Amino acid sequence: MSKKANYSYIGIAFIILLFGIIFIPKIVDRVSNGDISRTDESRSEGLVVNGKKTSKNKSDLEYLIIDGQPKKVPEFSFTDQDGKTITNKDYLGQVYVVDFFFTTCPTICPRMSKNLAVIQDKFKDNPDFGIASFSINPENDTPEVLKAYAADYGVTSPNWHLLTGAKEDIYKLSNIGFNIFANIENFEHSGDFALVDKEGYLRSRKDAFGNPKIFYKGVISEQEKVDEDGNEQEITVIQEDIAKLLRE
Template structure:
């Protein structure tokens, strides 16, 4: 009698424990590894980090809307430099970014920022037409233009995508195939050759790893 009684309660407890287990929020597992930080450390900073970070900027996108630090707040994003009339590396780079865009377009914490290196040609209407050619109808992929000196300064001193000296003058020109991956604190977490499909696949995987890092930090703090 006692055996039957215990067995009966055991049959009730098994499905009950299954329900409880599935309704308790599961904490994320820690990432297998964390991405490195790139760039020189800033010894003058006394806050929570001394890692190199992207400085303040302000441009306009294909919808003639401001793009600044508020736009990228709490966002993981990929930065690139291109120009719409480019016939060499840029079409390959942005064809590869199409894959990145499609992979993460439903993630509200992700962006792509494509900065023109030829703002005299790449006006807002030109960038709008270019964005539509890439089937971009949302704010997950922004094509930005603005002051050439400021665009070039950000490429060199912010994203570290070009090591050549220059001031963004008439004779100055940046033509790089590299992408930079930026985290939510505006730190550089990776560089990738945008013309190499293997490198772009690595970019996609490392974006996922960075997303997992933030998910883990969020659940670990609960």
């Protein structure tokens, strides 16, 4: 080997050594201080929510992004089965499930309410969990009617509010606020549940394509496992995701 080549190797080695002395300690220090993200952190890490980046204890549940922003539950104010005024602010600090129903519904509503009672009992000892059930037939579903319905379906949690109010406000909240279909003309409505985190944002797990599922099937029970169309129950799934949000 020539002296010229030998000098070149010595020069390269010196540069590598110098890089290691100067830069590697800085990189290690930045990783230690959390300035550099690790690849196994949640996709929600670093998302700007309410002007702040989400913290590292966020779960892997996705936000529903509308126009580049995570969707937050709009303001609402309704009356519950005890005659109390309940607003969206009463749910801040709680993880809660949302559904739309009416007490005289003969088909999917009884099944949804029974499944919600199962979820209620799963988290009965946790004051940070709640349920909001909005009636789409407020003209019939007065607080007194809702109170009787609550007794029939085993509503025991102080954080499960069956809510009634102005019809237009309820339908706007359903279709626009929660993106859950409801038809004001003939009382058609979705059998889906929405899930809201402690800060009032809509959250869900990802689908097979990596996008937010947005909703959870609320009609099929854990015992049924699948419906007549082969759709799998998601009561177990939503309970798992409630637990994740409660840990955030």
